[in-house]
Amino acid sequence: MMSAPPILLQGHRISRSFGGNQVLFDVDLTLHAGEVHALLGENGAGKSTLVRILSGYLPPSSGEVNVSGEPRRFRSSGEAEADGVVMIHQELALAEQLTVEENIFLGRELRRGLFLDRRAMRARCREALIELETDIDPATRVKDLSTSDQQMVEIAKAVTRDVRVLIMDEPTASLTEREVQILFSLVSRLRKKGVAILYISHKLREIEQIADRVTVLRDGHLIDTGLAEGRSKEDLARLMVGREINEMYPDRSSVASDAPIVLEARNIEVPGAVRSASFTLRRGEVLGFGGVVGAGRTALCEAILGLRQRRSGEVLRNGKSVSFRHLRDAVRYRIAYLTEDRKGKGLVLNMGLRPNLTLLNLRAYCHPLISRQREAHAYAEAAKRFDIRLRTDVSTAGELSGGNQQKLLLAKVMSIDPEIVIINEPTRGIDVGTKQEIYRFIRDLTESGCSVILISSEMSELIGLSHRVAVMCAGVLTGVLEGDEVNEQEIMQYASGIKGVGVNEQRRA
Amino acid sequence: MSSVVPDNNKSMKRNGFRFDIKTWGPFIALVALAILGVLINPAFLGADNLSNMLTRSAFIGIIAVGATFVITAGGLDLSVGSMAAFIAGVMIILMNGLVEQFGVGITTVLFGIGASLILGMGAGFINGVVTTKGKIEAFIVTLGTMGIYRSLVTYLADGGTLTLDWNVRDVYRPVYYESLLGIPIPVWVFLLVALVGYVLLNYTRFGRYCFAIGSNEKVAEYSAIHVDRVKTLTYVLQGVCVSLATIIYVPRLGSASAATGVLWELEAIAAVIIGGTVLKGGHGRIWGTVVGAIMLTMIGNILNLTDAISNYLNGTVQGIIIIVAVYLQRASWKKNNV
Numbered sequence: 149m150m151s152a153p154p155i156l157l158q159g160h161r162i163s164r165s166f167g168g169n170q171v172l173f174d175v176d177l178t179l180h181a182g183e184v185h186a187l188l189g190e191n192g193a194g195k196s197t198l199v200r201i202l203s204g205y206l207p208p209s210s211g212e213v214n215v216s217g218e219p220r221r222f223r224s225s226g227e228a229e230a231d232g233v234v235m236i237h238q239e240l241a242l243a244e245q246l247t248v249e250e251n252i253f254l255g256r257e258l259r260r261g262l263f264l265d266r267r268a269m270r271a272r273c274r275e276a277l278i279e280l281e282t283d284i285d286p287a288t289r290v291k292d293l294s295t296s297d298q299q300m301v302e303i304a305k306a307v308t309r310d311v312r313v314l315i316m317d318e319p320t321a322s323l324t325e326r327e328v329q330i331l332f333s334l335v336s337r338l339r340k341k342g343v344a345i346l347y348i349s350h351k352l353r354e355i356e357q358i359a360d361r362v363t364v365l366r367d368g369h370l371i372d373t374g375l376a377e378g379r380s381k382e383d384l385a386r387l388m389v390g391r392e393i394n395e396m397y398p399d400r401s402s403v404a405s406d407a408p409i410v411l412e413a414r415n416i417e418v419p420g421a422v423r424s425a426s427f428t429l430r431r432g433e434v435l436g437f438g439g440v441v442g443a444g445r446t447a448l449c450e451a452i453l454g455l456r457q458r459r460s461g462e463v464l465r466n467g468k469s470v471s472f473r474h475l476r477d478a479v480r481y482r483i484a485y486l487t488e489d490r491k492g493k494g495l496v497l498n499m500g501l502r503p504n505l506t507l508l509n510l511r512a513y514c515h516p517l518i519s520r521q522r523e524a525h526a527y528a529e530a531a532k533r534f535d536i537r538l539r540t541d542v543s544t545a546g547e548l549s550g551g552n553q554q555k556l557l558l559a560k561v562m563s564i565d566p567e568i569v570i571i572n573e574p575t576r577g578i579d580v581g582t583k584q585e586i587y588r589f590i591r592d593l594t595e596s597g598c599s600v601i602l603i604s605s606e607m608s609e610l611i612g613l614s615h616r617v618a619v620m621c622a623g624v625l626t627g628v629l630e631g632d633e634v635n636e637q638e639i640m641q642y643a644s645g646i647k648g649v650g651v652n653e654q655r656r657a
Numbered sequence: 658m659s660s661v662v663p664d665n666n667k668s669m670k671r672n673g674f675r676f677d678i679k680t681w682g683p684f685i686a687l688v689a690l691a692i693l694g695v696l697i698n699p700a701f702l703g704a705d706n707l708s709n710m711l712t713r714s715a716f717i718g719i720i721a722v723g724a725t726f727v728i729t730a731g732g733l734d735l736s737v738g739s740m741a742a743f744i745a746g747v748m749i750i751l752m753n754g755l756v757e758q759f760g761v762g763i764t765t766v767l768f769g770i771g772a773s774l775i776l777g778m779g780a781g782f783i784n785g786v787v788t789t790k791g792k793i794e795a796f797i798v799t800l801g802t803m804g805i806y807r808s809l810v811t812y813l814a815d816g817g818t819l820t821l822d823w824n825v826r827d828v829y830r831p832v833y834y835e836s837l838l839g840i841p842i843p844v845w846v847f848l849l850v851a852l853v854g855y856v857l858l859n860y861t862r863f864g865r866y867c868f869a870i871g872s873n874e875k876v877a878e879y880s881a882i883h884v885d886r887v888k889t890l891t892y893v894l895q896g897v898c899v900s901l902a903t904i905i906y907v908p909r910l911g912s913a914s915a916a917t918g919v920l921w922e923l924e925a926i927a928a929v930i931i932g933g934t935v936l937k938g939g940h941g942r943i944w945g946t947v948v949g950a951i952m953l954t955m956i957g958n959i960l961n962l963t964d965a966i967s968n969y970l971n972g973t974v975q976g977i978i979i980i981v982a983v984y985l986q987r988a989s990w991k992k993n994n995v
Binding site for chain 1: 856860861862865866868869872873875876877878879880881882883939940
């Protein structure tokens with residue numbers, strides 16, 4: 149019998165809190181030399197926090213990190229890298245204005261005397277890129293590269309170091325299928341060299357392909373760990389989600405089977421984001437949109453609304469073909485959009501509450517000059533309807549709490565009296581009480597005959613609120629689930645490309 | 658507290674009045690300067706001196722009202738001085754040329770004025786469209802057009818000076834030198850422009866959109882605002898203001914040369930900033946701008962009346978005042994956002 153390969157990196161009973169909020173509970177994780185270890189979990193399960201602790205970006209609140217059996221307290225990621233623990237980030241961390249070569253050697257430039265040894269750096273950089281089978285020129289500036297090429301540079305940057313443990317946080321999120329395969333062959337080569345690899349991904353299909361060992365986290369707890377062999381994708385999906393939908397959600401309103409279709413999208417294609425998507429939305433219905441971040445859900449909706457260019461496809465409103473070239477056109481057709489980025493795109497943070505409320509439909513408060521009185525009146529009404537409660541000294545939107553901001557944004561969006569509301573991540577970063585208020589509000593909307601498109605990364609939210617759920621994976625709308633199909637396992641499988649339209653095409657590509 | 662849109666908060670209403678250094682700072686500084694002026698020379702607040710001072714501040718003031726819109730919406734226009742010189746040059750050439758056809762009369766002058774307005778709007782439109790559609794920083798675009806207009810007026814004047822026909826000038830002269838109800842015409846124009854500007858900025862959708870775009874362009878876009886259109890419009894408005902300033906400037910000297918309107922852009926920006934408008938956009942105040950423009954002229958005027966500081970140090974004093982004004986605004990800004 150073969151003995152288990154040596155342990156390179158080990159996390160022992162790691163816990164972490166932010167403020168009063170504990171996100172990791174006594175988690176153990178062991179990485180063996182020459183093994184690919186997959187870390188699985190839903191958004192917010194604590195995966196990123198765990199790997200940031202292992203790679204020295206964050207100290208644990210309690211617990212310890214061992215490298216080759218010796219306890220370490222990394223004070224910075226630099227110290228972890230000195231121990232051979234290197235992390236590839238989910239968000240790219242490259243200096244845009246520098247060249248590929250300069251980025252790869254940033255902070256550890258090769259020198260000859262006082263001067264940079266450009267020739268040696270160029271040569272090593274070439275080698276690394278050739279190993280990745282890309283034709284990226286080391287002299288290109290990073291800002292001129294596509295996102296997937298930037299990801300490859302990030303990977304090259306990691307492997308040119310003397311790496312013993314490589315941590316990859318969703319490395320394939322922005323890669324094409326071909327690049328994913330190249331990455332996988334690189335991973336196998338590193339594995340043969342005895343490197344330990346910790347691989348985070350939502351895509352179960354990928355896990356199945358490369359993982360030797362898996363660990364599943366849920367809500368900060370270690371749920372399962374062991375050999376990948378004998379654990380099916382379906383098992384893993386169930387382990388990741390596993391929780392019951394409780395009474396958070398109000399009963400759904402009923403949708404008549406002959407309810408008219410108010411919005412239809414046919415074969416929408418958005419350059420770089422959506423390859424193919426078609427769906428219909430009926431009157432009084434909540435159509436959920438599931439999928440991982442970057443699957444193209446936001447891009448799809450924004451393209452329909454005229455906020456982004458689309459390459460092809462058709463949009464029908466009440467059966468008639470329409471083309472929105474600006475969000476104003478969509479507003480005219482009584483479609484409202486609640487952005488997921490309320491601070492960056494939703495509210496003018498240094499402006500007062502009333503001007504924020506009326507900004508989307510300012511015309512209604514003009515005759516022809518803006519009437520401050522009408523604005524004040526509208527604000528008073530909105531505050532009542534959406535239950536916006538303030539400390540007395542709040543004068544700008546930036547001073548509001550997350551929940552109140554979300555309510556103000558909701559009030560702003562509703563000021564056009566829409567028939568269709570597209571809601572993107574409505575409960576991100578807000579407290580449970582406000583969440584429930586927003587859920588009830590969505591129910592009330594459909595009850596009054598509005599239709600809602602709900603984009604959410606919270607699985608339970610999708611299931612608890614939607615009549616039907618459309619699922620996207622890598623820019624393709626893989627399927628629309630209805631009735632009993634609307635459950636976590638199904639959604640997971642469509643979202644990770646195991647099931648649904650376009651799976652074969654994706655495999656072949 | 659930072660009331661970004663002037664009316665927007667409850668506490669102001671509740672307390673009736675709340676002292677806000679950002680709102681009142683420029684006015685206080687103006688009053689302080691005026692008191693200083695009187696102490697130095699009692700003639701300072703005499704009707705003659707006052708009317709002279711206001712008339713002189715009208716050029717920069719009118720241009721600065723336009724600049725308030727551009728800056729509030731997050732833009733910048735460096736080309737206004739050169740634009741004024743170019744417009745003045747074209748006006749003079751046109752009016753001189755029209756003398757043969759229409760004679761020396763009001764018609765000729767009206768043609769000149771009409772041409773000025775069209776040129777101003779056109780020039781502003783170009784700045785706006787190149788900035789928004791070309792997605793080039795306003796600083797670069799208007800730096801470019803600044804050079805273009807400056808060289809064009811030099812070319813038109815063949816390196817020398819363009820002079821308005823003496824007889825036409827007699828007809829046109831009153832626009833700068835006459836008074837209405839005891840107030841010089843340029844001051845009326847200034848007042849009118851400021852009033853219209855005030856209403857536009859604070860009581861119309863266009864004005865509100867300027868605030869929103871200057872604060873956060875993405876939010877504006879997601880609020881279904883035609884961002885490019887509004888931004889372009891601010892430059893057009895700026896062009897119209899430059900044109901109006903030029904219309905009252907030409908009869909003053911009756912000439913234009915490569916030296917006309919030099920550094921006006923910086924004086925206009927200075928007036929806007931002293932007045933409390935935020936250079937990076939999102940917050941603008943018309944009356945502040947008006948006060949800023951008057952203050953800049955007042956400093957020169959006071960230095961003229963005293964021997965304590967040489968008149969040659971005018972720029973030094975102006976520079977110090979600008980920096981101090983912005984420092985005070987920043988300081989209070991910080992305090993408010995804690």
